[in-house]
Amino acid sequence: MKEYSIGEVAKLFQISIRTLHHYDAIGLLIPTIRAESGYRFYTEQNLDSLKNILIYRALGISLQRIKVLLAQQPETQIDMLREQKRLVDEHIERLKKIQQQLEQTLSKGDLMMKKNEFSIIEGFDPDKYEQEVVASWGDTDAYKESSRRTKSYSKSDWQRCHQQRDDLNGEMVQLLRNGESAVGEQAINVAEKMRQHICTWYYQCSPAMHAQLAEMYVADDRFTDAYESLNPGLAAFVSQAIKNNLNRVN
Amino acid sequence: MKEYSIGEVAKLFQISIRTLHHYDAIGLLIPTIRAESGYRFYTEQNLDSLKNILIYRALGISLQRIKVLLAQQPETQIDMLREQKRLVDEHIERLKKIQQQLEQTLSKGDLMMKKNEFSIIEGFDPDKYEQEVVASWGDTDAYKESSRRTKSYSKSDWQRCHQQRDDLNGEMVQLLRNGESAVGEQAINVAEKMRQHICTWYYQCSPAMHAQLAEMYVADDRFTDAYESLNPGLAAFVSQAIKNNLNRVN
DNA sequence: ATTGACTCTGACGTTACGTTAGGCATTAAG
DNA sequence: CTTAATGCCTAACGTAACGTCAGAGTCAAT
Numbered sequence: 001m002k003e004y005s006i007g008e009v010a011k012l013f014q015i016s017i018r019t020l021h022h023y024d025a026i027g028l029l030i031p032t033i034r035a036e037s038g039y040r041f042y043t044e045q046n047l048d049s050l051k052n053i054l055i056y057r058a059l060g061i062s063l064q065r066i067k068v069l070l071a072q073q074p075e076t077q078i079d080m081l082r083e084q085k086r087l088v089d090e091h092i093e094r095l096k097k098i099q100q101q102l103e104q105t106l107s108k109g110d111l112m113m114k115k116n117e118f119s120i121i122e123g124f125d126p127d128k129y130e131q132e133v134v135a136s137w138g139d140t141d142a143y144k145e146s147s148r149r150t151k152s153y154s155k156s157d158w159q160r161c162h163q164q165r166d167d168l169n170g171e172m173v174q175l176l177r178n179g180e181s182a183v184g185e186q187a188i189n190v191a192e193k194m195r196q197h198i199c200t201w202y203y204q205c206s207p208a209m210h211a212q213l214a215e216m217y218v219a220d221d222r223f224t225d226a227y228e229s230l231n232p233g234l235a236a237f238v239s240q241a242i243k244n245n246l247n248r249v250n
Numbered sequence: 251m252k253e254y255s256i257g258e259v260a261k262l263f264q265i266s267i268r269t270l271h272h273y274d275a276i277g278l279l280i281p282t283i284r285a286e287s288g289y290r291f292y293t294e295q296n297l298d299s300l301k302n303i304l305i306y307r308a309l310g311i312s313l314q315r316i317k318v319l320l321a322q323q324p325e326t327q328i329d330m331l332r333e334q335k336r337l338v339d340e341h342i343e344r345l346k347k348i349q350q351q352l353e354q355t356l357s358k359g360d361l362m363m364k365k366n367e368f369s370i371i372e373g374f375d376p377d378k379y380e381q382e383v384v385a386s387w388g389d390t391d392a393y394k395e396s397s398r399r400t401k402s403y404s405k406s407d408w409q410r411c412h413q414q415r416d417d418l419n420g421e422m423v424q425l426l427r428n429g430e431s432a433v434g435e436q437a438i439n440v441a442e443k444m445r446q447h448i449c450t451w452y453y454q455c456s457p458a459m460h461a462q463l464a465e466m467y468v469a470d471d472r473f474t475d476a477y478e479s480l481n482p483g484l485a486a487f488v489s490q491a492i493k494n495n496l497n498r499v500n
Numbered sequence: 501a502t503t504g505a506c507t508c509t510g511a512c513g514t515t516a517c518g519t520t521a522g523g524c525a526t527t528a529a530g
Numbered sequence: 531c532t533t534a535a536t537g538c539c540t541a542a543c544g545t546a547a548c549g550t551c552a553g554a555g556t557c558a559a560t
Contacts, residue, residue, distance in 0.1 A: 005506080005507085006506090006507070007505095007506065007507080016548080016549075017506095017507080018547095018548060018549065018550080019547080019548065019549095021508090021509090021548095022547065022548055026547090035556095037507080037508080037555075037556055037557085038507075038508050038509080038555085038556090039506085039507060039508075039556075039557090040507085040508090058348060059348060062546075062547090063546080063547070064546090085349065085353070088345055088348060088349055089349070091345060092342055092345050092346065092349070095338055095341060095342050095345075096342065098308060098309060098338060099335065099338055099339070099342070103335070255537080255538080256537090256538070257537065257538080266517080266518075267537095267538080268516095268517060268518065268519080269516080269517065269518095271517095271539090271540090272516065272517055276516090285525095287524080287525055287526085287538080287539080288524085288525090288538075288539050288540085289525075289526090289537090289538060289539075290538085290539090307516095312515075312516090313515080313516070314515090501560095502559100502560085503558100503559085503560080504557100504558090504559090504560100505556100505557085505558085505559100506555105506556075506557075506558100507554100507555080507556070507557095508553100508554080508555070508556090509552105509553095509554090509555100510551105510552090510553095511550100511551090511552090512549105512550085512551085512552105513548105513549075513550075513551095514546105514547100514548090514549075514550100515545105515546095515547105516545100516546105517544105517545090518543105518544075518545075519542100519543085519544075519545100520542095520543085520544095521540105521541090521542090521543105522539100522540095522541095523538100523539080523540090524537105524538085524539070524540105525536100525537075525538070525539090526535100526536080526537070526538090527534100527535085527536075527537090528533100528534085528535075528536090529532105529533085529534080529535090530531100530532090530533080530534095
């Protein structure tokens with residue numbers, strides 16, 4: 001188990017040192033070891049991560065999305081890969097059409113393509129993703145980061161996100177129905193998972209911020225209604241659990 | 251023959267107004283008509299250009315290269331398209347390999363690809379183009395622009411560029427051999443074409459700058475040798491013609 | 501102890517636009 | 531004919547994923 005200097009890594013993977021600096025800066029690949037001198041040293045695990053990062057990058061996935069992807073569970077990763085495969089498929093199809101277009105153009109020696117042939121290009125806009133999260137909590141920094149991040153989410157990203165959220169809510173419902181305490185170990189654990197869900201998908205959310213959010217869950221009708229419709233008393237239960245998660249941390 | 255407002259064009263082609271502004275700014279597509287109000291109006295011809303621009307763009311060609319491409323003669327354009335087709339082919343091949351990779355990975359359910367399988371990605375560096383033009387004329391603005399531009403030239407761009415240059419030199423040789431005058435109409439016309447060649451491929455070169463260059467053609471051994479090897483007396487002949495092209499302009 | 505290779509942190513440059521911001525122009529409605 | 535409501539203008543900063551210095555500290559070898 002050797003560690004590699006940044007220059008070695010760069011040569012091994014045929015990338016620039018600057019790229020590694022960049023990945024460090026955006027938190028995509030933070031080398032495990034940092035010497036006192038400031039020198040970065042990469043472990044074998046780091047190299048494995050880098051390998052995957054470069055694969056995803058080669059597939060045209062943005063670094064932002066790669067970050068989310070790598071944070072995901074392996075099974076979810078497979079789902080994402082499956083979708084990515086579909087995207088690559090489509091990309092190939094488009095290119096093939098362009099290829100045909102080029103062949104025709106060349107064989108006819110006619111540089112000007114007719115208007116109807118142009119239709120191939122028209123539907124070329126990169127997928128527009130729905131801007132769902134109509135964050136009702138004002139114009140804070142968190143909101144800015146959130147909307148910046150969520151911009152790049154695809155439809156299936158959202159599906160995964162909502163799936164996770166629903167699962168967590170489901171866990172809470174179970175606990176509530178089983179008569180568990182909102183301040184008990186289990187509830188607090190789920191509360192923590194909820195916080196991490198926010199960190200992963202939206203913005204850096206400290207336990208304290210999360211507690212503030214919890215306040216809103218009981219204060220704001222829209223949230224309360226959503227929770228109560230799942231199970232009466234859930235809003236208060238979740239809110240309690242979250243606030244206690246804060247206490248545990250401190 | 252109607253003219254279209256910028257908004258109409260944007261809707262027609264499914265692009266943003268900003269994009270059109272941008273293409274105007276970089277001189278890629280300058281609308282023929284500009285109202286006194288400053289409003290842009292696009293003619294049918296403009297739309298044709300735009301159509302081609304978008305096609306090239308869809309092929310992944312940079313705006314810089316598109317600019318050069320469109321400035322080219324139709325036959326040269328066909329050559330470029332042919333090469334472009336090859337590039338798209340390669341791109342498709344690469345994607346197919348990635349596709350296979352993904353399939354394997356998915357079927358094995360193994361997220362970690364082995365090191366030897368990784369080789370697919372390694373040769374992934376975007377083509378490195380030779381930095382040929384070792385411009386010996388110092389560190390001027392022109393040099394900066396030149397090296398900035400030539401960076402994005404592909405091997406075949408360089409071929410075309412040199413082909414054109416050789417052709418122009420050939421024309422000069424013919425004139426010289428035919429006993430034409432270096433200050434005659436024909437020589438001066440070729441001189442002007444030489445200047446435009448520089449404008450197209452390297453940097454904005456005014457007749458005055460060109461004349462300065464001409465000075466160098468006779469002063470600098472390397473240039474002189476190159477010209478003289480084509481035909482004795484050619485260096486002085488070309489130099490004369492260029493300087494007289496300046497006189498004609500003023 | 502000094503040289504040369506390696507690395508560090510800024511910080512600005514690049515491409516192809518997106519995104520306001522502030523201000524005229526044009527057109528439709530009253 | 532005035533007032534909105536659009537449409538368009540320029541200017542200028544923001545974005546992604548790095549490239550490219552510049553100035554300075556670090557490491558290994560001589």
